[in-house]
Amino acid sequence: MSIRIDRKSCIGCRACVEACPGNLIKIDSDGRAFIRRPEDCWGCASCMKECRSGAIFYFLGADIGGRGALMRVQRDASTARWTIQKSDGEPLTIVVDRKQSNQY
Ligand code: SF4
Ligand code: SF4
Known part of the structure; x- marks a missing residue:
């Protein structure tokens, strides 16, 4: 399994459902996303990039x-905040200026 969905952060927007090329993500009766067959996820990260709530962690x-760390990205108008939760609990945050991100 390459992703984990944080149900508490999910707002049920369905962006991940639409993004997954394997049709692996569904919305449950509580309106929250879950991965239906985690063993079939190949870790393309499409769902994580589309999630505006930062509810999808990449393993x-x-x-x-x-x-065994978990990584997620949260965006606002100007920045992308990449947060890595290391397996020992130590957090690491990298903030990228989105306007600068494609410059060489
Ligand atoms: S990482 Fe890719 S294959 Fe896995 S659930 Fe997300 S979109 Fe689907
Ligand atoms: S994209 Fe994020 S907030 Fe929207 S349904 Fe999927 S996990 Fe939930």
């Missing part, structure tokens, strides 16, 4: 050196 497993 950084040992295979990519993430040691």
